[in-house]
């Protein structure tokens with residue numbers, strides 16, 4: 001009498017339901033991060049176009065690096081939502097209605113005010129991610145890694161940008 005194999009067949013392994021599906025809470029957290037990143041992308045571009053004053057060129061160029069980071073991290077968050085069973089909503093009305101970031105002023109803005117305004121928006125974005133992060137990490141360490149990377153990139157941007165307006169402490 002033949003003995004049954006304990007090694008799973010290829011067919012068995014392929015049919016095993018191994019896909020991780022995020023909870024509604026996790027998807028809601030990612031959606032919250034997504035709208036802030038899209039709004040930050042738009043605000044940093046507005047700032048890039050309309051900044052004026054001393055050290056214009058450095059600030060103008062750094063703002064475009066922030067735009068790129070915001071766009072790339074938004075893409076990463078949205079695609080993570082798709083990968084774990086969610087549907088990102090990045091339409092302009094959703095972003096305007098749900099972002100936690102304060103509106104950006106219209107018209108020309110001095111370099112000094114621009115630095116404060118965008119640093120404030122970056123720290124607000126990061127604060128939201130940091131507040132959501134413990135629950136995200138408890139459910140899914142892979143998504144938590146994505147958010148940790150987002151935090152690290154923006155905290156570096158905020159440090160670099162806000163240092164333009166600082167004076168030595170000693």
Ligand SMILES: [Fe+2]
Nearest residue numbers: 048049060064
């Ligand atoms: Fe440009």
